[in-house]
Amino acid sequence: MFRHEAAENAVKALNEAAPYLSYAARFTSFKAFKYDKRFTSKCSSDALAHAGFYSTATPTSPTNAKCPFCMLELTFAENDDPWEKHRTQKPDCEFVILGQPDETTLTLQIISSLAIRCATVAEYEKMLPIIHYLEEADHEQSYRREEATRKLISLRNNSQYLTADHRYATFKIVGQRAKGVRDHILKKIAKAGWCSAITNRSLLSAKCPFCLLTIDFETTDDFWEEHKNSSANCDFVKLNKLNEKDWTTEEALMLAVKISVVKKFEKQRKILEQLENDKEADQLANQLSKMMARPKCLRRRCSV
Numbered sequence: 577m578f579r580h581e582a583a584e585n586a587v588k589a590l591n592e593a594a595p596y597l598s599y600a601a602r603f604t605s606f607k608a609f610k611y612d613k614r615f616t617s618k619c620s621s622d623a624l625a626h627a628g629f630y631s632t633a634t635p636t637s638p639t640n641a642k643c644p645f646c647m648l649e650l651t652f653a654e655n656d657d658p659w660e661k662h663r664t665q666k667p668d669c670e671f672v673i674l675g676q677p678d679e680t681t682l683t684l685q686i687i688s689s690l691a692i693r694c695a696t697v698a699e700y701e702k703m704l705p706i707i708h709y710l711e712e713a714d715h716e717q718s719y720r721r722e723e724a725t726r727k728l729i730s731l732r733n734n735s736q737y738l739t740a741d742h743r744y745a746t747f748k749i750v751g752q753r754a755k756g757v758r759d760h761i762l763k764k765i766a767k768a769g770w771c772s773a774i775t776n777r778s779l780l781s782a783k784c785p786f787c788l789l790t791i792d793f794e795t796t797d798d799f800w801e802e803h804k805n806s807s808a809n810c811d812f813v814k815l816n817k818l819n820e821k822d823w824t825t826e827e828a829l830m831l832a833v834k835i836s837v838v839k840k841f842e843k844q845r846k847i848l849e850q851l852e853n854d855k856e857a858d859q860l861a862n863q864l865s866k867m868m869a870r871p872k873c874l875r876r877r878c879s880v
């Protein structure tokens with residue numbers, strides 16, 4: 577029972593950090609939605625929520641909606657097919673790749689990875705205006721500036737393995753173990769996204785702070801190729817910019833936030849992964865898949 581409780585708590589923590597993860601959360605974000613008033617319109621609040629969108633309506637754009645996983649935001653027309661729009665404009669979106677999650681039971685791993693994506697995007701959207709604010713030259717309210725700086729420092733402290741220099745330093749700290757490995761090799765491995773992960777198996781055991789993959793390397797390995805081949809969905813791999821100078825502010829922020837969110841929920845993710853292939857896990861996965869899917873008895877006009 578204890579394990580089940582731990583898993584439920586893990587799910588609860590993930591869900592709280594990931595607004596709009598569930599169908600219900602997205603659906604209820606549409607209030608008195610314009611296109612719900614006519615039965616014939618394709619673009620109902622149900623269709624939008626089912627296709628992954630939540631409402632970002634404003635008085636001037638009442639039919640705006642956004643994906644909490646890939647940040648695609650569109651102004652919808654009455655006869656738009658939200659799923660088609662999502663699928664064609666953002667084929668890489670994790671939610672799109674999943675397909676509309678109705679029939680299938682998702683694995684706990686998939687659900688937690690989707691929750692982490694959602695939590696990362698939510699945190700990114702909170703931080704981006706703060707960064708832009710700090711970039712502006714003129715600040716009248718110094719207390720606001722202090723608050724913004726505090727948040728930025730906190731993010732920096734929680735994402736310290738963002739840069740190759742900091743990752744390289746992790747190998748130096750465990751210098752004893754990495755002894756005998758040439759410095760340029762350590763720099764190369766850090767540049768390819770890896771931090772040191774001490775194990776007894778290997779001198780060059782390394783872990784990616786973005787995707788948490790751990791590999792025991794040999795000095796002759798191609799660390800970047802290995803990263804690309806074994807973790808194609810890693811955000812660092814997907815960005816594909818080994819030179820940090822090429823990162824835009826937005827890209828750097830997204831990576832930093834990803835590290836901090838992944839770190840924050842590492843324990844929860846482990847609890848869920850350990851449950852996999854377990855009877856209790858099946859129950860939980862079932863329950864969660866229902867949360868992700870559109871309820872069978874839906875009344876499509878209930879946002880009116």
Ligand SMILES: [Zn+2]
Pocket residue numbers: 628643644645646647648662666669670671672
């Ligand atoms: Zn999306």
Ligand SMILES: [Zn+2]
Pocket residue numbers: 769784785786787788789803807810811812813
């Ligand atoms: Zn990675």
